[in-house]
Amino acid sequence: MPYPYVLLSAAVSLDGFLDDTGPERLLLSGPADFDRVDEVRASVDAILVGAGTIRTDNPRLLVNSPARRAARTAAGRPEFPLKVTVSGTGDLDPGAQFWHTGGDKIVYTTPAGADRLRAAGIADTAEVVPLPGDWDWRTVLADLHDARGVRRLMVEGGGQVHTQLLQQGLADELQLALAPLFVGAPDAPRLFGPGRYQPGRLRLVETRPVGDVVLMRYEPTAPGTGAVPSAADHRWLALACELAARCPPSSSAFSVGAVVVAADGTELARGHSREGGDPVVHAEEAALAKLDPADPRLPGATVYSSLEPCARRASRPRPCARLILDAGVRRVVTAWREPDTFVAGADGAGVLTAAGADVVVLPEHAGAAQAPNRHLLPRPGRDAHAPGSSEV
Numbered sequence: 001m002p003y004p005y006v007l008l009s010a011a012v013s014l015d016g017f018l019d020d021t022g023p024e025r026l027l028l029s030g031p032a033d034f035d036r037v038d039e040v041r042a043s044v045d046a047i048l049v050g051a052g053t054i055r056t057d058n059p060r061l062l063v064n065s066p067a068r069r070a071a072r073t074a075a076g077r078p079e080f081p082l083k084v085t086v087s088g089t090g091d092l093d094p095g096a097q098f099w100h101t102g103g104d105k106i107v108y109t110t111p112a113g114a115d116r117l118r119a120a121g122i123a124d125t126a127e128v129v130p131l132p133g134d135w136d137w138r139t140v141l142a143d144l145h146d147a148r149g150v151r152r153l154m155v156e157g158g159g160q161v162h163t164q165l166l167q168q169g170l171a172d173e174l175q176l177a178l179a180p181l182f183v184g185a186p187d188a189p190r191l192f193g194p195g196r197y198q199p200g201r202l203r204l205v206e207t208r209p210v211g212d213v214v215l216m217r218y219e220p221t222a223p224g225t226g227a228v229p230s231a232a233d234h235r236w237l238a239l240a241c242e243l244a245a246r247c248p249p250s251s252s253a254f255s256v257g258a259v260v261v262a263a264d265g266t267e268l269a270r271g272h273s274r275e276g277g278d279p280v281v282h283a284e285e286a287a288l289a290k291l292d293p294a295d296p297r298l299p300g301a302t303v304y305s306s307l308e309p310c311a312r313r314a315s316r317p318r319p320c321a322r323l324i325l326d327a328g329v330r331r332v333v334t335a336w337r338e339p340d341t342f343v344a345g346a347d348g349a350g351v352l353t354a355a356g357a358d359v360v361v362l363p364e365h366a367g368a369a370q371a372p373n374r375h376l377l378p379r380p381g382r383d384a385h386a387p388g389s390s391e392v
């Protein structure tokens, strides 16, 4: 199920705090960084904060620059991004600025929270959405994507919300503004709380001074677990699709890209079809061939392949689904099930799952995976490639 691109944004002290314990909000950023944040706000479809931030900071969460608002409306977008909050209790002040400034607002809550919000009159200024059953961030993100058209979501805290989204593998990007001051109060809110985070290192994608703070942008890298995709799964699969586009063209075989990634987010190997002058090598085969079969990271690794690994092939004895299983890998993420172009009823996913592997299909990437293979696919209503006509 597609989710918005989730960008976590926060300013943090040198000792890792989001705020102090005083009654006023601690200003960690300076004017230049507030302007940068305004620019990011202007670029997104929605801004989310937790109820704790509304209670403590009473934020307005607006795009302050008239020029940026004008650019949004000129592009056919609402003047302000949708404002989103989450509250289990529904214990929110109907007089908070959140409800009375900017454009549309929505609050995701529990059934009991919804009753409380309605009783407080908040349903007059915001859409109140009770979530059925246990709280699930994926339900919130799917609703924002599917029902509200949100494609980019900026999350502006606080610590509880950031911690949950990062720990659940739902953050695509982390933007931290490191402020040159200390808080030093043990009871002050921390940016990230205790719990289970992705193993290994995030990828640093940018550092930049902004006034006297330093902006640091990171991307989580760890694959999801089992059938549950993480934000990093999308990034790795997008890379596999880029590799597919680099394959030498062929009229008798698919162009496919593959990446093997360890559980801690380390890229182990990558490959693509017909790599290195081998006219019949497949992407997964090329990538796995670069690894020591005894590499202890393989059993916990994920193979990303732009096309479902093959179940049968004429050119080599072992198809890619078997190569993956023989390497010990038990998780595969792909964009596209193999069509009948060369092999009728190929079911690499079935071979993998029958052996206990998890296969995750992310159809959002099917367009990119198919792009270098358009000439091999039947044109609707025009023709059909005869199965088995050629296959390498």
Ligand SMILES: NC(=O)c1ccc[n+]([C@@H]2O[C@H](COP(=O)([O-])OP(=O)(O)OC[C@H]3O[C@@H](n4cnc5c(N)ncnc54)[C@H](OP(=O)(O)O)[C@@H]3O)[C@@H](O)[C@H]2O)c1
Pocket: 009, 010, 011, 012, 017, 018, 019, 025, 026, 028, 049, 050, 051, 052, 053, 054, 056, 057, 086, 087, 088, 089, 090, 091, 135, 156, 157, 158, 159, 160, 161, 162, 164, 189
């Ligand atoms: N420096 C910065 O960039 C920055 C940015 C934002 C905030 N802050 C600071 O962060 C502090 C607030 O952070 P915080 O961690 O206390 O609060 P928070 O993350 O803003 O909000 C936590 C609240 O959100 C609701 N919530 C979160 N997860 C939920 C879930 N899974 N299910 C249902 N409801 C959920 C709950 O509301 P209910 O209690 O209503 O159930 C929870 O108490 C403030 O001091 C603020 O100044 C700093």
